[in-house]
Amino acid sequence: MIGILIYLAILILGLSFVIFRDQTSLLKGKSFLKFNLVFFAVTFLVIVITRQLDSNLITIYSLLIVLIMSVLVRKKWFLFKYNFVTTSLEIEDCLSKILMSFQKSGNGYIIKVTEGSELLLNIVSLWPKCAILSLNGNVHQKKVEILENFIVKKFSSIFPKLVIKLK
Amino acid sequence: MSRVTKIASVKADPEKVLSYIADVKNHPAFISALKSVDNLQGDPKHIGESWDFTFSMGGVEVKGKAETADYVEGKHYSFKTTTGIVSTFSYSVEAENGGTRLTMDVDYEIPHNVVAKLLDSAVVERLNDQEGDRAVENLQAILGV
Numbered sequence: 317m318i319g320i321l322i323y324l325a326i327l328i329l330g331l332s333f334v335i336f337r338d339q340t341s342l343l344k345g346k347s348f349l350k351f352n353l354v355f356f357a358v359t360f361l362v363i364v365i366t367r368q369l370d371s372n373l374i375t376i377y378s379l380l381i382v383l384i385m386s387v388l389v390r391k392k393w394f395l396f397k398y399n400f401v402t403t404s405l406e407i408e409d410c411l412s413k414i415l416m417s418f419q420k421s422g423n424g425y426i427i428k429v430t431e432g433s434e435l436l437l438n439i440v441s442l443w444p445k446c447a448i449l450s451l452n453g454n455v456h457q458k459k460v461e462i463l464e465n466f467i468v469k470k471f472s473s474i475f476p477k478l479v480i481k482l483k
Numbered sequence: 484m485s486r487v488t489k490i491a492s493v494k495a496d497p498e499k500v501l502s503y504i505a506d507v508k509n510h511p512a513f514i515s516a517l518k519s520v521d522n523l524q525g526d527p528k529h530i531g532e533s534w535d536f537t538f539s540m541g542g543v544e545v546k547g548k549a550e551t552a553d554y555v556e557g558k559h560y561s562f563k564t565t566t567g568i569v570s571t572f573s574y575s576v577e578a579e580n581g582g583t584r585l586t587m588d589v590d591y592e593i594p595h596n597v598v599a600k601l602l603d604s605a606v607v608e609r610l611n612d613q614e615g616d617r618a619v620e621n622l623q624a625i626l627g628v
Contacts, residue, residue, distance in 0.1 A: 413512045414625050415503075458624035466512045469519070 403439055403447065410466050414459060424450075429457050440481075447475040485608050487589040491619040494627040497576040497583045498557045503626060504574045505560040507534060507549075513621035516540065516614050527562075528554045538568060541607045543597045568594055587619060 400423060407425065411418050417428045424438035435453035449467065451460065464480055471478050493500050503509055507527040511517045516539045523534040533550040547567020554560050561573040570591035576583050593607050 410512075413509050458620070462512060462621050462624055465515065469511055472518075 446477040448479045450481040487615040489587045489615045494582045500583045
């Protein structure tokens with residue numbers, strides 16, 4: 317019981333760091349993995365130091381809860397980390413690197429490709445390891461290809477399944 | 484050492500072209516094989532400024548460090564990669580017909596693991612030459628009106 321309470325206390329402490337941290341600093345995926353490993357190690361150390369491993373049942377329950385909570389916290393943290401705001405920031409960075417003029421529109425952007433031709437880029441959905449973006453417009457320019465390739469490149473480590481729909 | 488040299492016309496001012504190229508964070512946008520540029524702390528126009536890169540050569544991912552070797556505003560920018568791949572990238576610009584004549588020179592050594600995978604350095608050189616063509620086409624599309 318005490319082991320579980322210790323675990324919950326460390327979990328709350330760790331989550332508070334995540335919640336109050338600047339979102340843009342969470343864009344690097346490696347910090348997420350380090351957080352998970354550090355969190356697990358600290359919890360385990362505390363349980364060992366406080367001798368909560370004396371009882372076999374507490375050991376099993378604590379470790380099971382650690383594993384389950386790790387998965388749940390990881391999912392929640394990923395969703396928190398890669399929400400529309402942070403993904404939009406990354407897309408805006410892509411657009412600025414390809415010198416496209418654009419303006420925000422809802423969950424997407426109106427991109428001016430050339431005089432008289434525009435594209436609408438939308439973030440359709442985000443989910444752990446998956447994102448769907450859509451590009452709507454009548455013109456398919458070389459700049460759009462570059463944009464598409466660059467977005468895929470930017471997001472490949474974060475969203476292994478990145479779908480860009482062209483219409 | 485292998486070499487790739489490309490010359491292209493870009494419909495933009497030489498200063499704009501070189502300023503865009505000298506901002507190395509833009510490189511993944513026009514160099515298809517360059518996956519990322521990270522850990523750039525300062526202004527890449529400053530000689531000695533360094534960053535990390537991840538490059539895909541012949542399907543083999545190579546990570547390394549690069550640093551700025553030279554920058555002359557409106558004229559020339561070059562950097563060299565010091566680990567991962569040994570190479571020197573050199574970009575020169577000059578005004579031409581209202582736009583820019585861009586010259587891109589890349590001298591490089593093919594890493595052993597890339598040759599081992601593809602078993603033929605000529606294949607790697609051809610792939611890199613095609614990458615050079617794509618890079619200048621992309622620059623023309625990005626910077627051109």
